[in-house]
Amino acid sequence: MNKKLTDFLQRLKDAKIFHSFDRYRDDAISVRIVVPGQRWEVDFLDDGSVDVERFISNGELHGDEVFAELFNTFSEPAVASKSLNKSGKSFIKKKQKRSLASETSTRQTVNR
Numbered sequence: 001m002n003k004k005l006t007d008f009l010q011r012l013k014d015a016k017i018f019h020s021f022d023r024y025r026d027d028a029i030s031v032r033i034v035v036p037g038q039r040w041e042v043d044f045l046d047d048g049s050v051d052v053e054r055f056i057s058n059g060e061l062h063g064d065e066v067f068a069e070l071f072n073t074f075s076e077p078a079v080a081s082k083s084l085n086k087s088g089k090s091f092i093k094k095k096q097k098r099s100l101a102s103e104t105s106t107r108q109t110v111n112r
Contacts, residue, residue, distance in 0.1 A: 005029060005044040 008031065012019045022030045025043065028051075033040040037059065043051040 002029070002044050002048070004048065004050060005031075008042070008044070 009019075012031075012033070017033060017035060019031050019033045022032055024030055025045075027046045028043040031040075031042045031044070033042065037057040039055045041053045041055075045051065
């Protein structure tokens with residue numbers, strides 16, 4: 001394992017700073033850090049380099065009126081077109097499922 005990564009994780013643990021792991025890239029392990037007013041994404045790459053991205057809040061608060069902006073701007077097409085059946089569970093119409101299956105198959109072929 002990457003020494004920079006293990007040293008960094010130990011420092012976070014010792015400082016009691018909340019963090020979690022994720023993997024967005026094939027060549028890196030990501031550490032996500034959340035502190036008041038900030039979120040950090042730290043990627044430890046296979047080549048030994050480290051990429052750090054910080055997101056800093058301007059302190060402005062919003063109400064639930066911004067939910068529409070969130071979903072209109074960032075929803076995937078299949079997510080935006082989900083419906084609820086009688087039991088309250090979400091489902092995607094058969095035609096949409098076939099389209100998604102075809103899209104997934106195409107993605108897998110391209111990624112090989």
